[in-house]
Amino acid sequence: MNDTALIKAAQKGDANAFERLLEQYYDSIFRxxxxxxxxxxxxxxxxxxxxxxxxxxxxKFRFEAQFSSWLYRIVINTAKDxxxxxxxxxxxxxxxxxAVDTGAEEAVILLHQILNKADSWGEGFKESLLLVHGEGLxxxxxxxxxxxxxxxxxxxxxxxxxxxAAWQSANRCGD
Amino acid sequence: xxxDQLLSVFAKADEIHVDENKKTQAINTAIAEFSSAAEQKxxxxxxxxxxxxxxxxxxxxxxxxxxxxxxxxxxFVFGGVAGAAVSTFAWLVFVGxxxxxxxxxxxxxxxxxxQEIAATPKQSPVxxxxxxxxxxxxxxxxxxxxxxxSSENNSPPHEEADMGTQVELAxxxxxxxxxxxxxxxxxxxxxxxxxxxxESSALPSSMATTMAKSRLPAADRAPGANFRHAPTSRExxxxxxxxxxxxPIDTLPANGYSEEGRDQFESLAENDVKLATxxxxxxxxVDVDTASYSFVRSALSRGVLPQKNAVRIEEMVNYFDYDYPxxxxxFQPFKPTVAVVDSPWxxxxxxxHIGIKGYDLAENTRRKVNIIFLLDVSGSMKAxxxxxxxxxxxxxLLNVLKPSDRVGIVVYAGxxxxxxxxxxxxxxQKIIDAMNRLQAGGSTAGGEGIKLAYQLAEANFDKAAVNxxxxxxxxxxxxxxxxxxxxxxxxxxxxxxxxxxxxxxxxRGNYNDHLMxxxxxxxxxxxxxxxxxxxxxxxxxxxxxxxxxxxxxDVKLQFEFNPATVVEYRLIGYETRRLQREDFNNDKVDAGxxxxxxxxxxxxxxxxxxxxxxxxxDRRYDSKAPVVGRDDEYGFLKIRYKLPEADxxxxxxxxxxxxxxxxxxxxxxxxxxxxxxxxxxxxxxLKTSKYVGDWSYDKAIELAQSNKGADEFGxxxxxxxxxxxxKVAEAM
Numbered sequence: 034m035n036d037t038a039l040i041k042a043a044q045k046g047d048a049n050a051f052e053r054l055l056e057q058y059y060d061s062i063f064r065x066x067x068x069x070x071x072x073x074x075x076x077x078x079x080x081x082x083x084x085x086x087x088x089x090x091x092x093k094f095r096f097e098a099q100f101s102s103w104l105y106r107i108v109i110n111t112a113k114d115x116x117x118x119x120x121x122x123x124x125x126x127x128x129x130x131x132a133v134d135t136g137a138e139e140a141v142i143l144l145h146q147i148l149n150k151a152d153s154w155g156e157g158f159k160e161s162l163l164l165v166h167g168e169g170l171x172x173x174x175x176x177x178x179x180x181x182x183x184x185x186x187x188x189x190x191x192x193x194x195x196x197x198a199a200w201q202s203a204n205r206c207g208d
Numbered sequence: 209x210x211x212d213q214l215l216s217v218f219a220k221a222d223e224i225h226v227d228e229n230k231k232t233q234a235i236n237t238a239i240a241e242f243s244s245a246a247e248q249k250x251x252x253x254x255x256x257x258x259x260x261x262x263x264x265x266x267x268x269x270x271x272x273x274x275x276x277x278x279x280x281x282x283x284f285v286f287g288g289v290a291g292a293a294v295s296t297f298a299w300l301v302f303v304g305x306x307x308x309x310x311x312x313x314x315x316x317x318x319x320x321x322x323q324e325i326a327a328t329p330k331q332s333p334v335x336x337x338x339x340x341x342x343x344x345x346x347x348x349x350x351x352x353x354x355x356x357x358s359s360e361n362n363s364p365p366h367e368e369a370d371m372g373t374q375v376e377l378a379x380x381x382x383x384x385x386x387x388x389x390x391x392x393x394x395x396x397x398x399x400x401x402x403x404x405x406x407e408s409s410a411l412p413s414s415m416a417t418t419m420a421k422s423r424l425p426a427a428d429r430a431p432g433a434n435f436r437h438a439p440t441s442r443e444x445x446x447x448x449x450x451x452x453x454x455x456p457i458d459t460l461p462a463n464g465y466s467e468e469g470r471d472q473f474e475s476l477a478e479n480d481v482k483l484a485t486x487x488x489x490x491x492x493x494v495d496v497d498t499a500s501y502s503f504v505r506s507a508l509s510r511g512v513l514p515q516k517n518a519v520r521i522e523e524m525v526n527y528f529d530y531d532y533p534x535x536x537x538x539f540q541p542f543k544p545t546v547a548v549v550d551s552p553w554x555x556x557x558x559x560x561h562i563g564i565k566g567y568d569l570a571e572n573t574r575r576k577v578n579i580i581f582l583l584d585v586s587g588s589m590k591a592x593x594x595x596x597x598x599x600x601x602x603x604x605l606l607n608v609l610k611p612s613d614r615v616g617i618v619v620y621a622g623x624x625x626x627x628x629x630x631x632x633x634x635x636x637q638k639i640i641d642a643m644n645r646l647q648a649g650g651s652t653a654g655g656e657g658i659k660l661a662y663q664l665a666e667a668n669f670d671k672a673a674v675n676x677x678x679x680x681x682x683x684x685x686x687x688x689x690x691x692x693x694x695x696x697x698x699x700x701x702x703x704x705x706x707x708x709x710x711x712x713x714x715x716r717g718n719y720n721d722h723l724m725x726x727x728x729x730x731x732x733x734x735x736x737x738x739x740x741x742x743x744x745x746x747x748x749x750x751x752x753x754x755x756x757x758x759x760x761x762d763v764k765l766q767f768e769f770n771p772a773t774v775v776e777y778r779l780i781g782y783e784t785r786r787l788q789r790e791d792f793n794n795d796k797v798d799a800g801x802x803x804x805x806x807x808x809x810x811x812x813x814x815x816x817x818x819x820x821x822x823x824x825x826d827r828r829y830d831s832k833a834p835v836v837g838r839d840d841e842y843g844f845l846k847i848r849y850k851l852p853e854a855d856x857x858x859x860x861x862x863x864x865x866x867x868x869x870x871x872x873x874x875x876x877x878x879x880x881x882x883x884x885x886x887x888x889x890x891x892x893x894l895k896t897s898k899y900v901g902d903w904s905y906d907k908a909i910e911l912a913q914s915n916k917g918a919d920e921f922g923x924x925x926x927x928x929x930x931x932x933x934x935k936v937a938e939a940m
Contacts, residue, residue, distance in 0.1 A: 055235045077230045084238035140220030
């Protein structure tokens with residue numbers, strides 16, 4: 034059964050189909066949340082909330098967009114809500130890019146720092162960066178998910194790249 | 209940092225491993241939510257289609273009559289304004305060129321004008337246009353077109369346009385009459401725009417043609433549109449016409465307020481541990497209510513733990529139907545089944561299960577039913593889970609009643625009124641129509657409504673039938689009898705006359721559980737809380753006979769513990785049903801009722817002598833010698849009940865031996881008892897009871913899951929899901 038069939042079955046109330054859908058997507062939801070939030074605990078909470086939201090609103094999915102795009106939008110909104118509620122502070126500071134052998138956990142921490150920085154530079158920078166570089170989407174796809182123009186995404190990424198370089202060379206940490 | 213580095217960071221971060229436990233947990237939670245969402249969806253879908261469209265509830269319906277009316281109103285007003293603007297413009301042009309058509313006006317227009325003003329809303333607009341206006345108008349057209357010397361082909365559009373506007377005006381009049389709103393204003397507008405319209409026909413024909421052309425689409429559209437809409441608005445207004453009440457019920461704005469967090473529960477301390485030597489006798493009344501379980505379920509479905517006071521253990525346990533052995537005949541209406549098993553949550557303690565199964569009436573031996581529905585239609589009942597659910601629930605109940613049964617409807621809001629005289633169920637459509645006309649609005653005069661319902665029930669009292677009032681409300685009685693004691697006294701006196709009261713609670717946010725409970729208890733009825741259509745199905749259809757037909761009333765239990773074998777005991781639940789020891793033999797003291805087929809379960813937790821888990825130590829200066837004798841019995845159970853029509857009570861007794869029946873019961877009974885223990889344990893966890901030790905939700909799931917049995921209606925499966933939800937809610 035492919036995704037569309039699964040979604041359609043789940044929309045008709047088939048709990049098994051819904052379970053398989055979640056089984057399939059949970060990992061990517063969780064990974065995205067992990068990159069977004071920078072710590073496992075929050076990411077698990079976010080992923081669970083996304084699952085709950087899916088349960089409530091899967092019926093509203095109308096196949097007008099790709100399911101993954103729709104899902105990204107839910108994850109981003111949930112993560113945003115989560116953090117505006119929690120007001121989490123930034124985690125530890127890792128100044129240098131990880132060497133090849135450093136663990137995934139450390140990469141996440143660094144990434145979180147970069148993303149937070151990007152977030153502070155402007156509205157939507159974090160999302161754009163995550164979708165394009167993290168998820169490997171094209172600018173057009175990211176634009177659809179974030180409901181902005183494609184050029185906006187390109188501009189954001191350009192800004193991020195420019196500022197990241199400056200920031201990294203200054204090698205400041207945590208501000 | 210360059211792109212490559214960034215990508216490598218991302219790639220690294222992607223390698224993070226997923227915690228499988230958390231994944232399973234998240235998925236399970238979502239599935240629980242998914243099932244309940246699916247259930248809700250079913251509820252919503254049930255009455256869709258034409259019925260939903262006609263249902264006079266404003267909120268949440270896209271296609272409701274009110275919007276139609278609004279649209280009609282708006283179209284009418286805007287149409288009027290636009291028409292007036294065009295005519296004024298025309299008038300100005302005419303004033304600017306007075307020498308062109310002055311004489312024509314005098315001849316034709318007064319007639320047309322008079323006709324138009326004379327057109328009262330009651331006249332048929334089409335006829336009026338055909339008979340009177342066309343000749344006049346065609347005259348005016350011919351006179352008009354001549355002086356200006358314009359070509360012949362100008363006149364047909366002109367005529368058409370004029371007719372069009374007439375038709376439009378006429379339909380507007382009709383619509384205005386039907387709407388019954390803003391009649392004064394609209395008739396004025398029609399009247400004032402009519403002469404101007406007529407004057408506009410006296411324009412220079414070139415101007416008239418342009419106008420005709422510009423007006424043509426509108427004119428073409430208008431009659432069609434109006435005629436198409438006219439029946440709709442007529443239907444809508446028929447639906448919304450106030451029911452013939454003594455006093456009309458005032459309505460709230462569509463976006464009525466919604467109550468949050470004002471649910472009221474009586475606060476009662478959990479039954480504590482008693483010493484068998486000091487208080488050997490425990491007395492309580494049965495309770496067949498289930499309201500607490502539904503309320504807990506509705507809270508957990510929203511992802512929050514219920515208030516502790518909302519959890520009544522016995523009601524949660526009694527929500528489920530247990531497969532206890534049946535009694536033989538209706539003259540011994542029920543039979544106690546007593547079993548002693550190990551307590552699942554406490555070591556070296558035992559549970560004494562007392563299960564009572566009521567005699568089930570065969571379909572053909574049941575008596576006639578005389579029901580008065582007493583419905584709360586106050587503003588607070590507007591929400592989808594209130595009045596609409598009430599209507600759906602009651603329609604379901606109608607389906608299980610027999611054609612000879614009678615149903616009446618009384619409503620109350622700002623005022624109380626009888627909506628439907630008691631009507632035989634054979635005229636079901638009449639009952640449903642009456643119900644569908646109801647809409648919510650106004651404050652709540654519950655007391656007055658109850659009085660009226662009893663009046664109606666008394667007027668139609670049938671000795672051979674079951675006379676019952678079913679009150680459906682969110683429990684907020686804010687007007688009328690304020691004194692609750694007075695209300696209870698009133699219900700009690702009526703109960704003696706043979707009219708019983710059952711209470712169905714709806715909605716949350718403003719639910720007054722305490723009042724509902726005491727009303728039902730005083731009225732010899734049951735209180736149930738209905739949060740979903742599924743629950744309505746359970747209470748009103750699957751258990752209709754239990755809900756409607758009492759087989760025994762004032763059922764009291766008294767358990768005397770044997771201090772020689774029992775050190776301590778604790779009654780689990782029944783806090784609201786405690787009775788004094790002397791009340792047991794006093795037939796004047798009211799107690800709970802059991803309906804046909806009802807099961808009631810009561811559980812005592814006992815600490816046998818010799819257990820190391822006792823909570824209370826022996827007294828050092830105890831003068832009494834340790835009790836001896838009869839150490840093969842835990843205690844003695846007595847049950848008193850009255851048959852529905854009797855005033856004298858009867859007694860059933862049962863001796864409970866010390867033999868541990870843990871593994872000696874039949875598998876079916878063992879399963880039922882284990883499931884009841886799981887429910888009781890779960891309820892105690894929700895109440896954060898101090899007696900369950902480190903027993904957990906997981907243990908409750910395990911116990912319930914392995915004892916679900918056949919579970920025909922899926923209630924037990926739902927219960928397992930409920931525990932899962934509680935687990936999640938607690939973790940949050």
